[in-house]
Amino acid sequence: MEKISIAKAPVFTSPNPMTLICTQKPDGTTNLATLAFWTYASTAPGKIVFSLNKGAYSLELLAASKEVVVAIPGADLCGAVIGCGTSSGRNTNKVEKFGIPMQKIEGTGIEAPASSRLVIHATVSETVDADDHVLHICNVNSVFADESIEAVFAWNGYAELAPAQKK
Numbered sequence: 275m276e277k278i279s280i281a282k283a284p285v286f287t288s289p290n291p292m293t294l295i296c297t298q299k300p301d302g303t304t305n306l307a308t309l310a311f312w313t314y315a316s317t318a319p320g321k322i323v324f325s326l327n328k329g330a331y332s333l334e335l336l337a338a339s340k341e342v343v344v345a346i347p348g349a350d351l352c353g354a355v356i357g358c359g360t361s362s363g364r365n366t367n368k369v370e371k372f373g374i375p376m377q378k379i380e381g382t383g384i385e386a387p388a389s390s391r392l393v394i395h396a397t398v399s400e401t402v403d404a405d406d407h408v409l410h411i412c413n414v415n416s417v418f419a420d421e422s423i424e425a426v427f428a429w430n431g432y433a434e435l436a437p438a439q440k441k
């Protein structure tokens with residue numbers, strides 16, 4: 275085997291799951307941030323975990339509200355997913371800038387992209403410092419799915435976004 279850096283490891287685990295984490299800004303609008311570092315953590319009760327970099331505006335929003343919607347975006351949102359991962363909600367309304375149609379989610383004021391295969395509404399229960407990131411452990415409140423939407427994945431690490439196919 276070849277010894278590699280952890281930064282290169284995602285190239286070997288592609289396709290990697292992609293999410294948009296949706297949080298509420300103080301003006302009530304929804305901020306979207308692209309996030310790859312997430313997973314299910316427990317099923318009874320439902321828990322998910324994700325890791326947010328310390329520069330992200332989403333980190334500040336979550337510290338205040340503790341409420342998050344994690345959306346698995348549809349393949350038609352590839353461009354928007356890059357845009358939401360390379361700009362900050364601190365100075366940009368990403369929903370408007372990238373023209374992302376949104377939908378209301380039952381039980382929360384946070385919206386999610388209309389093109390979402392899966393939506394998880396969760397509450398942050400614990401955070402753990404992880405050096406350049408903060409790990410968030412969340413209790414799942416509700417989950418919604420739409421089988422007709424094809425999910426987007428990251429390929430070649432995070433270099434390309436496209437659907438996944440069985441070989």
Ligand SMILES: Cc1cc2nc3c(=O)[nH]c(=O)nc-3n(C[C@H](O)[C@H](O)[C@H](O)COP(=O)(O)O)c2cc1C
Binds near residue numbers: 306307326329
């Ligand atoms: C493909 C891709 C994957 C990303 N994955 C993560 C991630 O897992 N965790 C993270 O904190 N940021 C990740 N980012 C970077 C954030 O999306 C970026 O810092 C964004 O500007 C945060 O937006 P905000 O300031 O509105 O919260 C990713 C970006 C891209 C393009």
